[in-house]
Amino acid sequence: MIRESDDVIVKAVARLLMPFIVVYALYVVMHGHYSPGGGFQGGVILAASFVLLGVSHGLGKTRRRMSEKVAGVISSIGVLIYGGIGALCLILGGNYLHYGKLSKLLHVTPAEARSLGILGVEIGVALAVMAVMCTVFFAIFTVGESPEDDRSVE
Amino acid sequence: MILPFNLILVLFVYICAIAAITIRDLLSAVVILGAYSFLMCLLWTEMAAIDVAFTEASVSAGIGTVLMIGAISKTKRRSKD
Known part of the structure; x- marks a missing residue:
């Protein structure tokens, strides 16, 4: 269990740095198909922001933002989005992850x-x-x- | 591709890899492994594999170091062999 750091500098720098890390991670995810990066790297950088929060502010405060239960739900939602988009293309008459078939559903050209x-x-x-x-x-x-850890007590 | 730069990078990668497996203090080994990851990242970039370099920098040097330090904090810092 990591306790909250006593150092003001560590906590202030972590607090200042965290929004920039999150914005950079979102940039990496959003530009994944044009430039280096993508879902995996962006997700790891997003997780790094939570790791920084956990190391500087202690695991208790991090759990209030992102508990194990929420993490499990979010990971399931991520897999559901991936598989759902693939299956949607399958339903619309293409192969698995054949995005061009989504054009009928989204009312855009196949390239878009x-x-x-x-x-x-x-x-x-x-x-x-x-x-x-x-x-x-x-x-x-x-x-x-x-x-007696609060992990086991639901 | 700049050959002298590549040779220097490979030399540093060798030094870091050998130091990481021979050193007794496991915390120092983890820090050296982080340096090894960044040098490998530079080497991937030199070989024009930007995506691999990105993954190496974010996963190995970012998250991996923290997880290994966490594992050391739960066990012993000194290795016996």
């Missing part, structure tokens, strides 16, 4: 539908990776703690 489809998939990947990385972080830093 491909761009939007891969953006949706990358958002799903980013959510799943972010939640799973947060889960791994919580699991490693809370291993071997007493059963």
